[in-house]
Amino acid sequence: MTPQAQRFAYPLLVAVVLLALWQGLVTGLDIPPFLVPSPLKVAQTLVLDAGLLFAALANTLWITLLSFAAAIVVGVGIAFLFVQNRLIETALFPYAVLLQVTPIVAIAPLIIIWVKDPTASLVICATLVALFPIIANTTLGLRSVNPGLLSYFRLNHATRWQTLVRLRIPSALPYFFVGLRISSGLALIGAVVAEFVAGTGGTGTGLAYQILQAGYQLNIPRMFAALLLITVTGVALFGLMSWLSAWALGGWHESEVHHD
Amino acid sequence: MTDAPAVEILSAEKTYPNGTQALLPVNLQVREGELLTLLGPSGCGKSTLLKMIAGLLPASDGRVLLWRKPVGQAEGSGKRLSFVFQEATLMPWARVGANVRLPLDLAGVPRAEADARVHEALQLVGLDKFTHHLPRELSGGMQMRVSIARGLVTRPQLLLMDEPFGALDEITRNRLDGELLELWQQQKLTVIFVTHSIHEAVFLSQRVVVMAARPGRVVDELLIDEPYPRSAEFRVSTAFSQHARRLQDSLQRASGSDADLLPAR
Numbered sequence: 434m435t436p437q438a439q440r441f442a443y444p445l446l447v448a449v450v451l452l453a454l455w456q457g458l459v460t461g462l463d464i465p466p467f468l469v470p471s472p473l474k475v476a477q478t479l480v481l482d483a484g485l486l487f488a489a490l491a492n493t494l495w496i497t498l499l500s501f502a503a504a505i506v507v508g509v510g511i512a513f514l515f516v517q518n519r520l521i522e523t524a525l526f527p528y529a530v531l532l533q534v535t536p537i538v539a540i541a542p543l544i545i546i547w548v549k550d551p552t553a554s555l556v557i558c559a560t561l562v563a564l565f566p567i568i569a570n571t572t573l574g575l576r577s578v579n580p581g582l583l584s585y586f587r588l589n590h591a592t593r594w595q596t597l598v599r600l601r602i603p604s605a606l607p608y609f610f611v612g613l614r615i616s617s618g619l620a621l622i623g624a625v626v627a628e629f630v631a632g633t634g635g636t637g638t639g640l641a642y643q644i645l646q647a648g649y650q651l652n653i654p655r656m657f658a659a660l661l662l663i664t665v666t667g668v669a670l671f672g673l674m675s676w677l678s679a680w681a682l683g684g685w686h687e688s689e690v691h692h693d
Numbered sequence: 694m695t696d697a698p699a700v701e702i703l704s705a706e707k708t709y710p711n712g713t714q715a716l717l718p719v720n721l722q723v724r725e726g727e728l729l730t731l732l733g734p735s736g737c738g739k740s741t742l743l744k745m746i747a748g749l750l751p752a753s754d755g756r757v758l759l760w761r762k763p764v765g766q767a768e769g770s771g772k773r774l775s776f777v778f779q780e781a782t783l784m785p786w787a788r789v790g791a792n793v794r795l796p797l798d799l800a801g802v803p804r805a806e807a808d809a810r811v812h813e814a815l816q817l818v819g820l821d822k823f824t825h826h827l828p829r830e831l832s833g834g835m836q837m838r839v840s841i842a843r844g845l846v847t848r849p850q851l852l853l854m855d856e857p858f859g860a861l862d863e864i865t866r867n868r869l870d871g872e873l874l875e876l877w878q879q880q881k882l883t884v885i886f887v888t889h890s891i892h893e894a895v896f897l898s899q900r901v902v903v904m905a906a907r908p909g910r911v912v913d914e915l916l917i918d919e920p921y922p923r924s925a926e927f928r929v930s931t932a933f934s935q936h937a938r939r940l941q942d943s944l945q946r947a948s949g950s951d952a953d954l955l956p957a958r
Binding site for chain 2: 579581582584585586587588589590591595599600603606682684685686
């Protein structure tokens with residue numbers, strides 16, 4: 434088997450074994466579905482409630498993508514601001530950290546109260562969660578320029594703009610993509626957490642709302658189905674970002690070069 | 694005007710703000726078309742001196758003139774210098790052609806003309822078939838040749854080289870030394886070459902400036918009065934060994950004078 438195929442085959446094998454074990458235990462011990470549903474039951478629910486669940490997924494995904502885009506724009510903007518001047522970075526970086534370490538669950542209620550528009554309030558919460566990795570990685574990347582190349586640019590009287598476009602931005606790309614990979618997952622988590630906090634307050638029809646509702650109704654199979662959708666979405670986002678990174682850096686950056 | 698100096702160094706020195714003397718005052722003239730080597734151990738200030746000539750480091754006292762104009766205003770003379778670093782310092786994301794074209798792009802040379810000159814420069818170093826390769830697909834020696842092509846593409850009169858072949862194996866280094874001599878003769882360049890290899894200095898230079906460390910200073914100057922072109926046979930000739938011996942002695946005398954500063958071995 435090629436290493437390429439192994440990368441898919443082995444995790445898949447683990448999944449099959451775990452699912453079989455799960456199914457076997459639930460059937461064998463006769464556990465009722467409102468405690469632990471079997472994988473088959475979850476799959477069945479996914480099909481039966483498809484309309485409801487996928488509509489909810491579309492909502493959550495929309496919030497996620499909006500927040501992810503906002504995090505990229507704002508994060509890259511802040512990173513560019515930081516590298517202009519050490520003083521700016523020194524003055525503002527602690528606040529970026531503050532943003533990162535404040536639990537979103539704690540400030541989400543405030544944001545939901547302050548911001549009237551439900552979509553906007555959810556997007557703001559999720560953006561706050563996803564922002565920091567983009568700021569930190571892009572800033573590091575913009576600073577991680579080969580000093581020899583920087584001297585070379587200086588020797589050739591390159592303008593600030595030329596140095597930025599031809600040297601700093603390409604040098605920052607590998608770091609930026611690491612930030613993207615982390616933030617894509619965080620945007621999803623942020624969206625789900627914000628939906629949870631907003632709860633049944635009339636805002637949500639997202640997956641978190643479905644999980645809450647299913648919980649109240651002891652509809653555990655639907656809860657599992659919703660959870661599965663969130664997980665699959667997270668993995669898909671991560672995969673998409675990895676693919677984007679490989680596409681952009683393929684060939685030149687160590688992280689994406691395959692050494693045989 | 695072949696005797697006009699390309700570079701004049703007038704009591705230029707470098708002292709860092711913390712008081713470290715990187716280079717005691719140096720007086721040196723480099724003729725147009727000369728191939729001069731700065732030879733010395735690490736810490737002797739040879740790279741510092743080269744960077745001062747390039748204008749990458751300001752002299753803390755004294756003056757450096759290029760074509761009779763202060764460094765930084767030399768563009769007015771219509772002449773150019775190029776700097777080749779210790780490492781190839783290529784942009785890993787850009788193909789060989791784009792890497793060589795960089796100085797022309799920065800100067801705003803139109804694309805068609807730039808591409809023609811890139812092709813010409815890559816031909817000079819024998820890499821015109823590798824225009825579309827990425828740097829990582831090339832060997833260390835080839836990357837260095839790309840770096841030299843990038844240095845030549847602006848058609849400089851003065852080429853400053855800071856231990857360019859120091860990281861390469863000896864066989865590759867010897868070959869590139871030979872290629873450099875061909876380029877120097879063919880392009881009528883003035884070359885200032887920094888190295889810590891006695892053999893490289895003898896093989897390449899018309900004149901060797903010997904430097905010593907702690908504090909960095911010029912201690913000696915030797916002429917290598919041998920005809921060009923120099924072939925591989927020159928490396929094993931008696932004359933070559935004699936020149937090497939003289940440089941060796943000179944370096945030893947210089948380090949002997951500050952031997953008391955070194956910890957006992």
